[in-house]
Amino acid sequence: MRYWVYAPGYNASHWDEFYSKGIMGLGWDELGDLNNYQTKEDIVKRLQELEKTEGSKKNDATANDEFKNVMAIGDIVFVKTKRDEFIGYGIVSSDYYYDDSRTDFKKCRKVDWQKKGIWKANH
Numbered sequence: 001m002r003y004w005v006y007a008p009g010y011n012a013s014h015w016d017e018f019y020s021k022g023i024m025g026l027g028w029d030e031l032g033d034l035n036n037y038q039t040k041e042d043i044v045k046r047l048q049e050l051e052k053t054e055g056s057k058k059n060d061a062t063a064n065d066e067f068k069n070v071m072a073i074g075d076i077v078f079v080k081t082k083r084d085e086f087i088g089y090g091i092v093s094s095d096y097y098y099d100d101s102r103t104d105f106k107k108c109r110k111v112d113w114q115k116k117g118i119w120k121a122n123h
Contacts (some may be wrong), residue, residue, distance in 0.1 A: 002075045010080060012081035014105055019088065019113050025105025026067045028060060033098040034107055040065040067107060068096040077111060084121040090114050 005026060017026055030050050037043050046103060052091040071092055079088040094101040094110035102108075 002070070002072070003077060004071060004077045005069075006077050006079050007081070008079060009105070012079065012087060015079060015081070015087060021044055022093075022110055022113060023108050024076050024090075024092075024101075024111050025102070026064065026107040027105055028064055029106055030066060031107075033100075034064055034068040034096065035098065064107070067109070069087040071074060071096075080121075086119045086121060107108065 008018050008024065009027070012026060020096045028047070029038075030109045031043065031046060034043075040061050043064050045062055047057040051057070073092055073094065077090050077092060078086050079090075081087050090111040090113035092109055093112045094100070097108055099106050099108050
């Protein structure tokens with residue numbers, strides 16, 4: 001079992017929707033379906049093309065790769081809104097899937113959300 005810290009959009013803008021639907025979604029919609037990439041390096045190259053940069057894009061590529069290939073059913077997800085504030089947690093209940101019917105955050109997993117509230121992290 002792994003533990004993940006997750007931001008459901010800028011300032012947790014998608015949190016209420018994701019909580020009510022029992023899902024979590026990942027941005028970087030311009031990448032499309034992550035099933036179209038064989039390796040993390042393929043994601044890096046595509047992000048560099050899309051953003052017209054030679055920057056490493058390693059962090060963005062890692063987030064996408066781990067969402068699809070490392071996160072697993074049974075893992076725990078802590079939802080954050082700020083660096084020091086958590087607003088919920090849940091248990092991953094599905095493998096990765098791509099939901100083209102959504103307008104954004106199309107890369108998805110189902111989550112059994114356990115709790116919703118506000119807790120300070122107190123690092």
